[in-house]
Amino acid sequence: MSRQGVILALDIGTTGFKLGLFDREGELIEMTNCFYPINAYDGDKADSDPEKWWAGFLDCRKRMKSSLEDVEVMPMGVTTPGAMILDREGNPLTPAVLFMDRRSPKQAQEIRDKIGEERLLSETANLPVPGGCTASTILWWRDNLPEVYKNGHVFAHTNTFFGARLTGKFGMDASTGSLTALFNTTKPEKGWNLEIVRELGIPEEKLPPFVNSWEAVGTLKPEMAKKLNLKAGIPVLMGGNDVACADLSVGLSEQGKIVDILGTCEILTTCLETPIASPRHNIRCHVIPGRWITMFVLNTGGEAFKWFANVFCRDMSLDSFFKDFLPQALKKVLEREKEGEVLDLPGFLPYLSGDRYSVENIWASITNLHLSHNREHILAGMVKTSMELTGEHLKQLSQKVKLSQELILTGGAINPVFIEAKKRWMGDFKYVIKEQSSLQGCAILGKMFLDGAFKKG
Structure with missing residues (x-):
């Protein structure tokens, strides 16, 4: 008897897309993948076309041979930030700025000067840098794309874009919001740090609602369900940062546990019960409640x-x-x-x-x-x-x-x-x-959602 595929996991990476179908226990049934280019130009810019990400998703869906009639949840793991401006319908008005982008050093320094490094570390747990910090990119849009900055509807990350395209709802989770310099990373239940947002002159109405990684940003809208040959109303989880999802896949959930991911970048992560900020590492909220992860990254x-x-x-x-x-x-x-x-x-x-x-x-x-x-x-x-x-x-x-x-x-x-x-x-x-996988981490989030692991009460 064939296994029922109930979790359809989306892994939107920097250079490629993976779509995985998992059973109720989180075991992989089928996986399809594809690749897309990074745009590197002008000596300091690195971004991607979000529509190529979406085309990659459609291609992976088309090549998946298993039946998807029993899918009950769609979790996401995403490259971060993938910062972009979306219109009211969720269509991208800019390319998605990647973590290795270096276009905004002037704006990153402006944030440090206005807010102060000590306060940034104590409240957001991170210091702004070009590329990896969305606030720097937002201010770059302000200075270089003023009309798009003014008329755009929402400042988004990768999972904001996919959530909006699939459900019509906007959102961002704590694991991807942690490094924006606009988020209460040390107290994620508070969401956006509106005092810092206002001091930087960023329009707060353009920030997406805060949604927990393990919660649904919305449900699959009927017209999208028809396009994907899926049933309407499937919960689409907000999901989170791909490294945090990969950490979840190898059990990084207890204080002091360490994972060293050796790839194009080397990423050393440690699980914490309380955030420990430093100018020489990043702090992300984990994709599970009550945990943070340090990220010490060698870019190459x-x-x-x-x-x-x-x-x-x-x-x-x-x-x-x-x-x-x-x-x-x-x-x-x-x-x-x-x-x-x-x-x-x-x-x-x-x-x-x-x-x-x-x-x-x-x-x-x-x-x-x-x-x-x-x-x-x-x-x-x-x-x-x-x-x-x-x-x-x-x-x-x-x-x-x-x-x-x-x-x-x-x-x-x-x-x-x-x-x-x-x-x-x-x-x-x-x-x-151990073998880690952002896709597998997404499946674990999906299983936890179906099991009601994080339901209040």
Whole structure:
């Protein structure tokens, strides 16, 4: 007997879309996916066309072969911010500005000057930067697109757009709203920080209503149900940030638990029962109540090693680089250090695509080079410096909260030598490899909704 697909999960990523059908227990039945481009231009801009996201969703729906007649809930996990202006019908009037965008340093500094960094950290738990902070982007629209800024109906994120398109209702959740510099991240039940909103001159009526990640923003409207061949009235969950959803998929729900996501970016997250703000990490509300997550991000992470391979290792395939050359380079250094040798490796500032926490552009550099160094030394130095940076973040955090001795590793380029390097240079944790998925986290949210896990009373 075939399983009933009752959860239809949407994972709207930065470069691709995944649509997953899950059964009542949150087990995957079928998944379709597609990819779309990022628009990078003018040296400082990075955005996407929201209609290409929507076209990706329609394509994934068209290729899904399973019956969707039993679907009972539609949760979302989304790239954040994906900041855009929508009209009254929910149509985008601007591209969706992505987290790596750098167009608004002037506006980010304006916010810091007007509100003050100490107050921003105590109330919003984050400092404004270009791209990742929606308030900076809103003020950029004010200065550069004044008519669209004035006439647009709502300042939106990715899940605002999809929620409006599917249900006709606008909303934004705490996990995506956390980094706007306009949200009461330390007290999410209060929603928007209207004092800061007013001090910045941002029209508060253009901010979408606050909706919890685990609640429905609305129900699937009849005309959309017909278009998608789904039944009308299906609850569409507000959902939340894709990293928070991915964290949920590996059980990051208890204070002090740590997940290290190794991908294009390296994202180190820790679960908290109370927010701990810092200029050098972000704080997001989790997609479950009463929890926050720290986010320490190296923008290029694994992409830095791909860059190294493309520049210094053109004599081998990328597959050979990650499977053979990288582990061997690390193994040689680790063995020499184990024997007590003090190595003078090159240093590395890992900002090939900028620093997530700086208003001004900070770029990468390789330091301490001399004639005895070869490409293996440079690569090992890059890995060591990056791991020491993440280790320093955990060391500072451990002074304020007890951290778990188990650290979950997920993503690519994980092998025994890499884990040994992590233990040596990042921290002496018990490293456990698990597979994470924003899509799976969405399914868990959907299951919790169907189970009534967060119903009051």
